[in-house]
Amino acid sequence: MSAKRRFTVSDFFLHLVVLIGFVVSVYPIYWMFVSSTQDNEQIFGQSTYLGFGHSLGANFHDLMVNSGINIFRAVGNSLEISIIATLIAVLLATLAGYAFAIYRFRGSKAMFNIFxxxxxxPPQVTMIPLFILMSKFHLINTMWAVILPALVTVFGVFLMRQSFMTFPVELLDAARIDGLGEGRIFLRxxxxxxxxxxxxxxxxxxxxxxxxxxxxxIVLDDASKYTIPVALSTLMSTQTSPNYGMIMLGASIATIPMLVIFLLLRKQFVSGIMSGFYR
Amino acid sequence: MSSTLEREQIPARRRHRGNVLYPASTPYWFVAPFLVIFLAFLVFPIIYSLVISFSQWSAGSLHFRGLFQYSKLFSDGQFWHSLANTFIILIIQVPVMIGLAALFATLLNSPRLRWKPLFQLGFFLPILIDSVAYSMTWSFILDNHGLINHILNTFGIPSVNWLGNAVAAKVSIMLAITWHWTGYNVVILLGGMQSMPSEVYEAARVDGASAIRQWFSMTLPLLRPILLFEAVLSTIGTMQLFTEPFILTGGGPANSTLTPVLYLYKMGFQTFDFGYAAAIAYVLAIIIAVFSVIQMRLTRGGEI
Structure with a gap:
């Protein structure tokens, strides 16, 4: 293949189709951010749907004062819940996956089949009993009602077991000879x-x-405990004559943390999504 | 990545893991924390849910009613309606989405495409938008005075009441899900394509095979297992559809976008009929299990 090729007709159509797909993918996200700076008249008027408006301040004021939710509180709650749940869930799944891959022990096959x-x-089967359980332990309206069921990542155990199958056991033996305990070997x-x-x-x-x-x-009905999805969904339903720019501002603020995390961890993000698929 | 390489260079060894002894109780200590959580928050609820589905929940206690909830469920038109809605949505939406994903993955993988990283990033972005946030955005885009009707009007086509008409509301749900999930499937397919041997394509090109011919006789067979798996995962996901109809239409108009999980939510946590909601959950689980079995058959067939 020569380095410089002419831009042929089929190249043109290739780029055209990809560009259409690109615009359809990106435009709604762009629009979400743009409309958060507009008022209702602009959002549903015959405007260009491209330019920023002048109502960002008014929408922000509305969101903070009249919306019935605290979006920054919700971001904080979501971060807190997701980080705690992730750290514990990953630790538990790693410990269990490690044991299934590295050790041989009685009952491991049976456990594995149950997993x-x-x-x-599907998770919906557990919702009614979990709700009863959470009420019995007075965990309704606490972040633990959300976190505890999220700690069971059976898929995570499988993923970790798979990865430990190729772990160099000689390394473990060497550490054992050096007198390290099993727990310390795992951590260090x-x-x-x-x-x-x-x-x-x-x-x-x-x-x-x-x-x-x-x-x-289901388990959070105190506005100060809301996570982002819950807060956003009430934003939509409780307004009688909604300020759409304000709602889109809430959605935009809620989207920013995920975009930041993605930009920081782009490679891990893609490989994470891949490993989630190939379970 | 270098660590994986090093790991693979180590010769095959016994699965029995090492020669130096460790205390016999060690493995149990490693499994115990997960096992406790697993039993408490998954196994117990699954069993308890079955018990609840055979009962009537009133005043904080269970009264055994046998198959009462199930027989009520089988004569409940709203439940059948919700199942029918889901099937209509998945029969149309899943093939369209998988087809679009295959098309765009192929185009994005083309060596002739410029600005590839930028385009690929664009297709990835919808995955990062929270379901509620994107559903809200789409509900405004699909509004009577929203963007889509605005575009239709400029072409002289009259406005469509996207969220207020029984057929159009289903189309709206499909549009939103397709927008959100196509990029995900593109990313997975691109991963599969990048592991394909380029020499084979080179050889085919030398032999004079056209691009379309190459795609159907080489790319498609290689992608087949991924495509099948994507189709089944999407099907299972669609059976559990909740957020999009909850935000976009609330199940309306006239239950035309009611889904089983939305119905379960209404029965369980708005009417607080726990026994009935548990029965809905179990019937849904059985339907999904049937699809999972089909999934295993198909993917095994795909890999040969």
Missing amino acids: LISLMI IVLPLMRPILSSLGILTFLASWTNLLWPL
């Missing part, structure tokens, strides 16, 4: 070596927790 079966059951040697796959699993768990609407909607 496999549980993967086939195993965890640092597994960082790529840990970040993949972490991002998957974080995304699942961050975007979950249904379960937090």
